[in-house]
Amino acid sequence: GAVVSQHPSWVICKSGTSVKIECRSLDFQATTMFWYRQFPKQSLMLMATSNEGSKATYEQGVEKDKFLINHASLTLSTLTVTSAHPEDSSFYICSAKTGVKTEAFFGQGTRLTVV
């Protein structure tokens, strides 16, 4: 399958600071990237969908000013958690797909801990 690389795999930050997570498709062009958040023992909750060159579409309840998503190229999307708080601690996972019907491939995930 296609390879999606997510970095960093884990990060610890202080409350009030910002954290940037990168998601790269290594061997294909990702027209669409998804960002998910997963709390312990829960399923993946879609945060936003981004298409290259367009503004991200956020799911209801997700603050777009807090979770900044940039999809500037066909191989890179970033998620910036601004003014992080302990309740933002979670497992953040990106996935990427190309085309309309094709499957999505996942990055390794980033475990964010805000202290």
Place this chain on the structure above:
Amino acid sequence: QKEVEQNSGPLSVPEGAIASLNCTYSDRGSQSFFWYRQYSGKSPELIMFIYSNGDKEDGRFTAQLNKASQYVSLLIRDSQPSDSATYLCAVLYSSASKIIFGSGTRLSIRP
């Protein structure tokens, strides 16, 4: 009604038996369906995808889709202890081009 529903389990199956995982979805216009496996603390990995009504087989895995009933399932034959994981059903909502996941079914294969 949840957009994608799965029984959370745990589903316990003896080694060598068939494990059957089920999923229903609400968007009748959906065209693409996926099964992912997730081990604890890891990111999901794609097992199978299915677009057409009927069965699709890949090794020990068979995905079944019934669009009229808005139902998709995954069968795992000759279950192995390494199959113990959470299985996530995902649906591509064509109206919004987003992939929505069910809550997952925890599968345990007992030796």
